[in-house]
Amino acid sequence: MSVRIAHAVPEDAWRKSSYSTGGGGECLEVAAVPGAVLVRDSKRPQGEQLDIGTEAWTGFVGLVAGR
Incomplete structure (x- = not known):
């Protein structure tokens, strides 16, 4: 079972x-x-x-950037 946590993020953070x-x-x-x-x-x-977890995001950005 997966639990989704709602994050209160202000609009100017996007x-x-x-x-x-x-x-x-x-x-x-x-x-x-x-x-x-x-x-x-x-x-x-x-x-x-x-x-997306920070480690997964860092890996994704690295792949896209060719690093």
């Missing part, structure tokens, strides 16, 4: 991708909370969020 054109295309936003990084769809900010 960061949109620097690759976002603002033209209504697909875009993600991320916010850091203790022990995790939250990811959400910028078009549906009240929708579901992914909760």
